Amino acid sequence: MSEPGKPLILVIDDEPQIRRLLRMTLLAHDYDIIDASTGEEGLLLAASRSPELIILDMNLPGMQGIEVLKKLREWYTRPVMILSVVNDEESIVEALDHGADDYLTKPFSVPELLARLRVCFRHTTPEEVEPIFKSGALTVDLSLRTVFVGDRQIHLTSTEYNLLKLFIRHAGKVLTHHFILHEVWGLGSIQDVQYLRVYIGHLRQKLELDPNRPQLIITEPGVGYRMQLLESKL
């Protein structure tokens, strides 16, 4: 059914209202969509239709969302976005650590959904690595290793720079504590989260216009951090 040129999205959710809402919105925004109401059905569709992206609800009857995700990740390499309820941060983190690309909590707003989808697709489409990253007042030249807020140059320690680089590489995507710790410090233990908090604090002091109300590196409570992509003010 899919028309050429339109990205195909698979929605796995047992609630008909959500499926209907997603179908309406996504079709209106030039995506193609197929849906499944159970995990098993979803896995079959994923294998037979190879969608560009999968939206997976964590609370499914029968096979649970996390199981579906694990099965998918055995062979499926494209983005998977998780739908979850609030107060279920543990399962969100678990899903992200098992290869989910991003998450949304129900009830979600449509503009937010579309923004997340765009970020996910941006990372899958191979693009040349931009040497200059801009977001809001922040400008980072990755080739020269310089960091500017407005026209003021900022000095970062190597750890801070590595942390910033990781955020830039995954700009717009949520990163779990575990992932960041592993990537920057090579640490595996979640007990070391306080290191991370301290460094995030430093980074915000140096990069944010108002460290008390950060705009660039924002906290996803209970899950991790996200680098916001802001309109460049320059």
Add this chain to the structure above:
Amino acid sequence: MTEPDFRQRPNPDLLLKAIQRTEEKSDKGRLIVFLGMAAGVGKTFAMLNVAHELKARDIDVVVGLAETHGRKETEMLMEGLEVIPRRAVPYRNVALEEMDLDVILKRHPQVVLIDEAAHSNAPGSRHSKRWNDILEILDAGIDVYTTLNVQHLESLADTVHEITSVTVTETIPDLIIDMADEVILIDLAPEELIKRLKEGKVYSEERAGRAMQHFFRPGNLSALRELSLRLVADRVSRDIHDYQQVHHITDAWKTRHRLMVAVYASPYSETLIRWTRRMASGLDAEWFATYVESDRTLTEDENRLLRKNLSLVEELGGEVVTTVDDDPVRGLIRLARENRVTQLIVGKSRRGFFHNLRHGGSVVQRLLKESGNIDVYIVSGESSDQVSAPVGSINVSQKPVLFTDFIIAIAAPVLIGILGYLLNPIIAYHAVGLVFLLGVVILGLYISRGAVLLSALLCGLAWNFLFIPPFYTFAITAPEDYMMFGMFLAVAGIVGHLTARLRVNEKHLRIRERRMTALYHLTREISSAISMHDVLDTAIENIGTLLEADIAILVKQPSKVLLPHEGNTLILDEKEMSVAEWTALHSRSAGLFTDTLPSAKALYLPLVASHGTVGVMGLKPRRKRPDTPELTALAETFARQLAMGIEREQLNALARHTMLIEESERLYKTMLSSVSHELKTPLSAIEGSASALLDPVVARDDKSVHDLAEEIQAGSRRLSRIVRNLLDMTRLESGVLPVHKEPGDVRDLISTALRYLDKELSDHPLTLRIPDQIPLVSIDYLLIEQAVINIVHNAAVHTPPGTPVEITVSLEKEFLIINIRDNGPGLPPDNPEIVLEKFWRADPLKAGGSGLGLAIARGWIETHEGKLEARNHPEGGAEFIIRLPLEVHKNE
């Protein structure tokens, strides 16, 4: 020790007893006794006849046990009645047959016939007497018809022995007559009975012949007949008495007598007890027995005898009061006065002349002298044959001879002799005598009386031999030395004896003191215990220490199950558990030292409080020891205290529970009224807007569509906030909330909280003051974030647009403070903290919240051992202060 009170007129207790006698039977079975003067009068026959009558009236009657003795008429009567098969009890290679108690209880008929109430069960049965089986069946609510010959009654055993010179071995407490709802006398003229005997209707011919020569002599039978007639007549008059009390007839009331009988470890006491009981029933007086424990340690035989005597008292329906006193006379008089006794019954003294001399006269003489207005009855104790215990063992006086005492008694003179020898060159031999004397006095403080006297004698001899000239002979030359030697012996003897006695007295005082203190201590501890757990722990510790026993306390649960306390020092296996259960079920003590299941390892006492049995206390002495009345009495006293403590806690728990239910009902109602309104308002907005959107006319106007969609969005947000609050409240109240604390950044937390509130804060200028350096705080990020969201949300929506909101973070000692201040109308001035209560709302009619947000915030903060305060700022506006304990993390 309870003190039955003395009274002149009917008092409520007595009336209650009388009423109970007539009404108590409602839940217990009725007891009907067929009483006869001897075997063969036709009791069983009469009982079976009644059974047939009952059966004809459709009453469920079974034969629990009937002895037909091979009599044909009786056997014929058994036909047509359901008979419970007997239980075989193997005993020394013989299979004895006994009544099957458990089957009867399980079968639970309306009426059960049980022949021969006085029968002793085969060893190994649950109860040693069939009479106890009957009690248990009555407790189960089954009516019992039983038979009894008059000579088996405990209080008549003596008289029967006197009349017939036959010793009755199977006796039964007189209680059976008191308890019986009806006593039916089966009377037969003696001549008639002898005729029946001759006809072989009672026993086989050979046995009948023997019986006629001994028991069934006309004279005997007439006497027995008179006994039984009198007994039934007495009962009738007692019934009238009961009636009088219940119906306020007090004219016939006479001055009450109170009889006290002194019981010793003596075979003669038995006669005394029976005498007292007879006299008491003749006078219609109360009676009780007393035992004065002295310093003498009783021998095994004596102990058995004493136990027998005391249990006889209880079987005859009397109470035992014990005390400790070295001087029996003093003890008796004290008890008599304490209990306002009018008549005191003692046996003739058989003490020797010296004993009397020492104690200032014979027991009887002293009693007469010191008893004042109490009548003293001296009863000669003619022993009955069956209780003649070995006299030798009973008359062993003083406490067991301690070998070490005598070693010391001999060693002391030797040592003092050596000392004297060393001192002799310096001091005169008279003074050496004083050294010896001092030694004797000191010994008196430590060793037994006999040993002191021996030592005194040895010291005298040593002094004489070594120091009084001529030396190294026992001869004395100077007359003053004679005098001094004689005086030494006298003084040493008297002083040694006095100090020894002083010590014993003091020891007894200490024992009494210790017991009183223990009881006082236990009572106080139990009354100050704050929980059931506390009460039980206290009891186990105190009672265990005092009685040197392992203690198990089992509390009866509402489901009737006995639950062992976890702090028990005595762990019960299945068998012991069943004894405990029996105790709880029947509210009677069982196990060790009792007649019921005496093979158990521990003594089980029911814990009886004012509303029934609340549990059972098991008590297992840590070392093997004989039962002493003191031990049992003390244990029972403790059990009463404990029972009251347990009941108190149970009532407390009940009150708390009721309060909790009332509280949650109130909350439920408030929640319904508050939340239903809150849920309905946004729902109707959503539904109205949605239906408007579906209207084709409205749908044409883009602006209307947009506004309606916004309306729906706002309604949904409100709904989801309420739902979230309700879920949070449920999580908070369920108390099972897991709090995942980890070091968190408060700056970060406030910023994410504010992100959720962009819309609400859009009309309020926000000031944030957060110091540059703030330590990480150990928190559950999401919970505290929610708390901050709820408080700031509250500040934003309850203040007029344009008023500023300020958030300030600061450190104060061990706390991190988050201060959230608005510039609105403020909180209720008389009680600002009320806004933190559940379902409290500024204006209940105005839509805008469930009244839960701040309560939840407080809940989350309190799960962090923090505090949320609400107050009015001096310059106006409300101020909320979150205090979170700082926990310093060193590995930053």
